Every structure is written in C-alpha cells, then in structure tokens.
Amino acid sequence: MAEEYDYESLGNNTSMGQNALAGAFAGVAEHCAMYPVDSIKTRMQVIQSGRPTVPTTPVVNSTVTHPSFKAASRNLWRGVNSVVLGAGPAHALHFATYEYCKEAFVGNEEHSTIGFATAGACATLAHDGLMNPFDVVKQRMQLRDSTYRSVRECARQVYLKEGLGAFYISLPTTLAMSVPFQSIQFATYEYFRKYLNPAGDYDPKTHVIAGGLAGAFASSVTTPLDVAKTLLQTRGSSHDPRIRNATGFWDAMSIIKQRHGLRGFFRGYKPRVLTNVPSAAISWTVYEYFKWFLDTHESARKVSQDKSLIRL
Known part of the structure; x- marks a missing residue:
C-alpha cells in the first residue's frame, strides 16, 4: 500500500534546507516567467524630463511597432540574468524565514492573519536586504535606452559613477513597499488557501487561485510605493537633474506629485497587476510543489531505510 502523507503538516516537517530549496525554485520561476511584462511596467513608471528629444510614444505601442519585433521582444528580456542571480538565493532566504517565523508566530492556530502577516514581514526584510542590488541592476538594464551589455x-558602471549607495538608496522605499505587500500577500494567500481547501490536501488548483488573488490584491494596494522605488532605482539614468538628485522616499513622492499629480502614483498599474497575478500564482504553486516533493521523497527514503533495518 502506498505511503500516505499529511500535506497540511508539511510546513512543520520540512527542514529549513528543503524550504530554502523550494523557495529558490519558486523565485526563479516567478520572476523569469513574467519578466517581459515587468520590463514594460518599469518603462511605463519611469518619469521623463519632458525634453522634446525624449520619445513620448507609449512604451507598449513603441514595442509593437518596432522595426524588428523579434529584436524588440529580445530587448524586453535584458537584465533577466540579474534576476536569476539574485532571485534564487533571495527567495531561498525568503521562504525559509517565512516557514520558520510562521511556526513561531502561528503554531497550530487555524486562522491567524496577524501571525501570517508578521511572518511575511520578517521574510521580506531578509529577502530585500539581499535582493535590492540585483533589482537596481535589473531595472537599469530594463530601460528602453539602456546601453549596458551585461x-x-x-x-x-553604476558603482563607478554613483558609488555603493546607488545599490541601496531605494532600500527604505523598497521595504516601505515590500513589507506591506508581502504581509498582505502572505495573509491573503493563507486565508484563501484555507477557505478553498479546508482539508489541507495538496491541491495545485488551490495554490494557483489563492496565489493569484493574493498577488492581485497586494500589488494593487502598493503600486504608488513601487512607482517611487522605480524612480529612485533608475535616477542615475535620467536626463532630469531633479530626478538624478532625488535623495530618498519623500523626495521621490514629491517629484511624482509635482510632475503627474495623483495619477502619477499609478503609472504602470495594469502591467504591474498583470505581472503579479501570474507571478504569485506561479511562485506559490512551484514552492508548494517542491516542498511537497522534497518532503515526500525524504519520508519515503526514511521508510525504506527503516524497512531495511527491520529485515536485518
């Protein structure tokens, strides 16, 4: 008879290494799958100086009408290597921290929104501290007029021209966005996972739906902070002296308000939501699958070893 596993208890049974490995797979899959849409979002969020030499054609239209659509499509993948290099370790740390903190803050409670949200916030602090420099490089390379080849x-070039601080100037803003984003996402995901699958059985459909809903809600609420983060991370590539000298979160928010009013805080809203819905669905589905896969195979190996010892 096949060995049965209680999927609901896997969070307690899986080791820190298994959670980290599953998280690494999830992070790479999440970012790579929707990378072209993320590039479009970045370009839409960048605030131009208003100089007549700067193209004003919407980024989506300019991509579609590019002389070579193949070249334009390839252009949208520029910088993906930075994501691959950073997302694996950062998401490994992210999910391992989340599982550890979830066990500490939630334990055996059926519903603990605050506990899940707090665990998500702790995981975000660990993730963003490691990922922020890679994200800066990624967004610099995503810009339409980027000349970086690798x-x-x-x-x-960023280090030589702007110093080490350029890789971290957006970190406070990133945390101001990511902590509420991830807290909302983790709490929303856990709520819908419990609601859609009270039995707690392994069910990919549940992870896809719960992950997508969590991504949609969290990205909608935090878009204004993401616009400010993009301004700070791409300031060194701007032709606008005001943007190039932006000093931090509140300065970035002031520039956005002055240039575009309240609507400016929702630049790139649609592609951001379109990115985060499938990204979150992919991330949670891949993460839950590999967590289940690694634990069941480890459990099967132990059972096999025990049977061998009994025969001896």
Whole structure:
C-alpha cells in the first residue's frame, strides 16, 4: 500500500534546507516567467524630463511597432540574468524565514492573519536586504535606452559613477513597499488557501487561485510605493537633474506629485497587476510543489531505510 502523507503538516516537517530549496525554485520561476511584462511596467513608471528629444510614444505601442519585433521582444528580456542571480538565493532566504517565523508566530492556530502577516514581514526584510542590488541592476538594464551589455558591466558602471549607495538608496522605499505587500500577500494567500481547501490536501488548483488573488490584491494596494522605488532605482539614468538628485522616499513622492499629480502614483498599474497575478500564482504553486516533493521523497527514503533495518 502506498505511503500516505499529511500535506497540511508539511510546513512543520520540512527542514529549513528543503524550504530554502523550494523557495529558490519558486523565485526563479516567478520572476523569469513574467519578466517581459515587468520590463514594460518599469518603462511605463519611469518619469521623463519632458525634453522634446525624449520619445513620448507609449512604451507598449513603441514595442509593437518596432522595426524588428523579434529584436524588440529580445530587448524586453535584458537584465533577466540579474534576476536569476539574485532571485534564487533571495527567495531561498525568503521562504525559509517565512516557514520558520510562521511556526513561531502561528503554531497550530487555524486562522491567524496577524501571525501570517508578521511572518511575511520578517521574510521580506531578509529577502530585500539581499535582493535590492540585483533589482537596481535589473531595472537599469530594463530601460528602453539602456546601453549596458551585461549584468557585470551595469553593476560596475553604476558603482563607478554613483558609488555603493546607488545599490541601496531605494532600500527604505523598497521595504516601505515590500513589507506591506508581502504581509498582505502572505495573509491573503493563507486565508484563501484555507477557505478553498479546508482539508489541507495538496491541491495545485488551490495554490494557483489563492496565489493569484493574493498577488492581485497586494500589488494593487502598493503600486504608488513601487512607482517611487522605480524612480529612485533608475535616477542615475535620467536626463532630469531633479530626478538624478532625488535623495530618498519623500523626495521621490514629491517629484511624482509635482510632475503627474495623483495619477502619477499609478503609472504602470495594469502591467504591474498583470505581472503579479501570474507571478504569485506561479511562485506559490512551484514552492508548494517542491516542498511537497522534497518532503515526500525524504519520508519515503526514511521508510525504506527503516524497512531495511527491520529485515536485518
């Protein structure tokens, strides 16, 4: 008879290493799958100086009408190597921290929104501290007029021209966005997972739906903070002196308000939501699958070893 596993208890049974490995797979899958849409979102969020030499054609239209659609499509993947390099370790740390903190803050409670949200916030602090420099490089390379040919060249040029601080100037803003984003996402995901699948059985359909809903809600609420983060992370590539000298979160928010009013805080809203819905669905589905896969195979190996010892 096949060995049965209680999926609902896997969070307690899986080791820190298994959670980290599953998280690494989830992070790479999440970011790579929707990377072109994320590039479009970045370009839509960038605030131009208003100079007549700067193209004003919407980024989506300019991509579609590019002389070579194949080249334009390839252009949208520029900087993806930075995501691959950073997302694996960062998401490994992210999900391992989340599982550890969830066990500490939630335990055996059936419903603990605050506990899930707090665990998500702790996981975000660990993730963003590691991922922020890679995200800066990624967004610099995503810009339409970017001339960087590799991740290494981009990182080197940013460091030489702007110093180490350029990789972290957006970190406070990133945390101001990511902590509520991830807290909302984790709490929403856990709520819908419990609601859609009270039995707690392994069910990919549940993870897809709950993850997508969590991504949609969290990205909608935090878009204004994401616009400010993009301004700070791409300031060194701007032709506008005011943007190039932006000093932090409140300065970025002031620039956005002055240039575009309240509507400016929702630049790139649609592609951001379109990115986060499938990204979150993919991330949670891949993460839950690999967590289940690693634990069941480890459990099966132990059962096999025990049977061998009994025969001896």
